[in-house]
Amino acid sequence: MKAITFDWGGVFTQNTFDGRSTQRIADRYNLDLEKVRAVYFAHVHQLELGKWNLETFFENLMKEVGFTAPLDEVIELYLGSVLENPPMYEFLPTIPENFKVGLLSNNYPVLSDRLKADPRWSRFDAMVYSNEIGAKKPSPESFKALVEATGVSAENSIFVDDVEENLVAARALGFSTILYHYSEHDRFLKELEAWMNA
Known part of the structure; x- marks a missing residue:
C-alpha cells in the first residue's frame, strides 16, 4: 500500500488562506494591511494549535489592531476567504x-x-x-x-x-x-x- x-x-x-483572509479584513474595515498581518501572524499559532477559538483570536486582533466590528461578521469574512x-x-x-x-x-x-x-x-x-x-x-x-x-x-x-x-x-x-x-x-x-x- x-x-x-x-x-x-x-x-x-x-x-494562502492567511494572506487572502488578512487582505479581506484590511479592505473591509479600511485598515493598514501590514498592521493586520503583523498581529494576525503573531498569534495565529494559537489557532493552529487549538489553544484559542475564533472568538478569542479575533477579539484579540481587533483590540491590538485598533478597530471594532461585529465579531460574527469578522469571523464569517475570515471563513469565507477560501x-x-x-x-x-x-x-x-x-x-x-x-x-x-x-x-x-x-x-x-x-x-x-x-x-x-x-x-x-x-x-x-x-x-x-x-x-x-x-x-x-x-x-x-x-x-x-x-x-x-x-x-x-x-x-x-x-x-x-x-x-x-x-x-x-x-x-x-x-x-x-x-x-x-x-x-x-x-x-x-x-x-x-x-x-x-x-
Whole structure:
C-alpha cells in the first residue's frame, strides 16, 4: 500500500488562506494591511494549535489592531476567504483506489470542521489537522500523526505542500515530496505519476 498525502492551503486553495483572509479584513474595515498581518501572524499559532477559538483570536486582533466590528461578521469574512484551486478538486477523485489518500494541514477551529463536512473530501482516508492534535508542520510529531492516520509508512508515502520548509521536514522522515504551486498543476501531475509508477 502507498499513500498520497497533501497540505490544504496553497494546494487545494489558490495562494494562502492567511494572506487572502488578512487582505479581506484590511479592505473591509479600511485598515493598514501590514498592521493586520503583523498581529494576525503573531498569534495565529494559537489557532493552529487549538489553544484559542475564533472568538478569542479575533477579539484579540481587533483590540491590538485598533478597530471594532461585529465579531460574527469578522469571523464569517475570515471563513469565507477560501479561494479554491479547481484543478486539484478535479484531480482528487481520480486517484486510484489502491492508494491511500491523506491530509496534513496547519488549520483552525471551525474551518477544519467545514472542510471535513465537504462531500468532495470523501476520497480522503485520513485527515490530520494541527488544531486537533496540538502539533503543526514542520514538527516531526505532525508527520508521525499523518503516518499513524493513514497506516502507511513514510517510505511508502508522498507529501505535497507549497512550503519547502515542510517538505524538508517530511523528507527527513522518509517521505517523498512534491513542491506544489497552483500555476504549475501539470508539472505536479507528471511528478506524481512518475512516483506512482515507480
